[in-house]
Amino acid sequence: MSGSKQLKLGAFMRPVSIHTGAWRYPGALPDANFNFPALKRFIQKLEQGKFDAFFMADHLAVLNMPINALKRSHTVTSFEPFTLLSALASVTEHIGLVATASTTYDQPYHIARRFASLDHISGGRAGWNIVTTANPDAALNFGLEEQIEHDERYVRAREFYEVVTGLWDSFADDAFVRDVESGIYFDPEKIHVLNHQGKHLSVRGPLNIARPVQGWPVIVQAGASEAGRQLAAATAEVVFASAGNLEMGKAFYADIKGRVRSPSGGRFAPSLGRDPDSIKILPGALVVVGETVAEARAKRVHLDSLVHYESGIASLNSALGYDVSHFDPDGYLPEIPPTNAGKTSRERVIAMAQRENLTIRQLAQRIGSYGGLAFVGTPQSIADEMEQWLIEEGSDGFNIMFPFLPEGLNDFVDKVIPELQRRGIFRQEYEGKTLRENLGLTRPANRFFQTATTSVR
């Protein structure tokens, strides 16, 4: 068992489920969006299953669907990630807590503080999922008439990352001496004023918070566009990938690990090469467990049937950044002009329609339920697929999505996890105390201070 490559597992959560039909599934909790005791049970079950991390997605606007589709969706509202993950920090001990935060609609001083604070509260379990926010409606909630252009959002994201990590390094790890006798609380030689002046940001610092337990919270990135891949190669320690099948997964894995080894030097990735093991690639995967493969497939068919066509077409329009609802639903997609929406999502949907020869209606039903990678089968068949991805370098693990809660989550923890453990590809116990230690990532040195326990970056 020891020595074999190990899966890393995150749970990619929405309170009700990522599947838009899930709130209607028998046994589901339609009110989970604001049901904290339910979320507490979910994360404690994931911790029992030794999951690496609990990922919480975020949106900075009500999703831009027509109201007739929106009214059918449980995804319209839920807890804000920092408040939720902080509340969950005090009822868990081991599992990582990954919050999404936007580099487009927030300030680096706030973001640096909140993640540092969550890292201190949780004893080193925080992770930052860096997003640039593709939803154009978000701009309208933050005083802008239109969103910043796609690639420029990534230029800002790169600068934002430098500022946030620089703020985390404001104090040396050993700055706080707290010498009661002399009355010296911290060593004034061990505080650094950032004085950042850049294209998008001007931030003096220092941060008013001690260096995080992990040095820096774990950096997570999910962008799959060229700009997103460059940013991930330069900065990310976990990549939340979106790979529809093993072939796509292997291509993405090879691309990112290759960029990390020998970065392209593009405008978003001007930094040095890194160890490819310092970045973990975790594709999102919906997992539906049954006693038999047929039973698992029947569950998914039932689940998909709970999605209304109006919601499907709205999700398709949102994914394309283009309204196709006035075309014949039983015909094929028209030519979709380029838009300012997320490029990757649009390209993936168009490719899926072409690959599987789907009509607009079929595509809408797929996208409205869940169009990405799925493992649907028995604990054995699911473990077989996961092991294959791990061995063939399709991924370093997965971000698991549960089709309905709590049943789908309980099935995974009670049935799939033990099978992965039996095969020696998933931990029996947490390896360390911090998210970073459990993921096998090194603690970053402070760029401004060399200390006994860390080396200069």
Add this chain to the structure above:
Amino acid sequence: MSGSKQLKLGAFMRPVSIHTGAWRYPGALPDANFNFPALKRFIQKLEQGKFDAFFMADHLAVLNMPINALKRSHTVTSFEPFTLLSALASVTEHIGLVATASTTYDQPYHIARRFASLDHISGGRAGWNIVTTANPDAALNFGLEEQIEHDERYVRAREFYEVVTGLWDSFADDAFVRDVESGIYFDPEKIHVLNHQGKHLSVRGPLNIARPVQGWPVIVQAGASEAGRQLAAATAEVVFASAGNLEMGKAFYADIKGRVRSPSGGRFAPSLGRDPDSIKILPGALVVVGETVAEARAKRVHLDSLVHYESGIASLNSALGYDVSHFDPDGYLPEIPPTNAGKTSRERVIAMAQRENLTIRQLAQRIGSYGGLAFVGTPQSIADEMEQWLIEEGSDGFNIMFPFLPEGLNDFVDKVIPELQRRGIFRQEYEGKTLRENLGLTRPANRFFQTATTSVR
């Protein structure tokens, strides 16, 4: 006991203490700034004492003191309020959670979401302490070269409040029908798009979160300038007052309750009159408990002696917004020119120096330790003073500050609270489930939707 006027008690907390010498006091926890288990014990003890609320102050910069004073201060860093209070929400059941958030350096969409989320997580225990952020160094951390002028910050605060409360009203209280049969998750007639366009803010909405449990989290305000009083009279439900003695407290109390009854119609308070009982005035008060008055006084003398002169003079400069360290410390204050710092703090310090004939050195030592209202004595003498304030309309209760932790907090809960309860002026059990219910405040109606349980505002 029933029928008599009741004290409302908040705890105004810094993790180590609000007193800058406290980290050196015997038995103190110098590392409490990032010691979550200690904070958990503190709040659970406060809840055992039936406190209304736990208040957490906030700063958006390292305090602007010279480094030689800063290095002696435990106030340089601590948890960020939202992450801390959210983490504390899941380990408490009754106590209110009041977070400070700035209307100058944040966005109303973020603020509305976080407070709504904290209110849902805590079952209706959130409160928003509205601040405009007086520290000019904060501007430098948020891309500005200098801070916005004092009164203009209050104009923005008033608009910000309207936007945040409007966003909280995005959904009717009964919007979420979650009808599994029909597939309708929420009633599309019960979502409101704010479309705010104002002088400082442009926010479309709707908020992507259900209406808070309390309708709106409790609104708290601490400004004491003319602009601050107008804003409090128009919006606040709790006023964190700063009154040096009973005479000042009565004058402030009469002023605010009078404004509430018949508002001045100033530029910050254009709204209608309100019930004076709908606003609770809670002055901050340091409480030092002893077996005898002499023992309590000796504790305070010991505590003050732990403050270094350099820290005292820095605090004095900060409070004045003006550097007086090059004047003779044994002489009196020079004429202080008006600055862009908080007006009230400056005026209060100047008045204290004149009233008590203090030299710069004496004033520095006072301000560097704690210069405000203090009750120093036995549980009986402290309860006597509190009762007098309540009866004579100096306040509706207090925001208690503990001189050192945990001892000062434990003394208050174990010795002073029972004495207040014996006199029938403080609760034996929480009256309700929400902070609003415990404070005796009504739940605000939704301005956009009339429902069976609330009336139109």
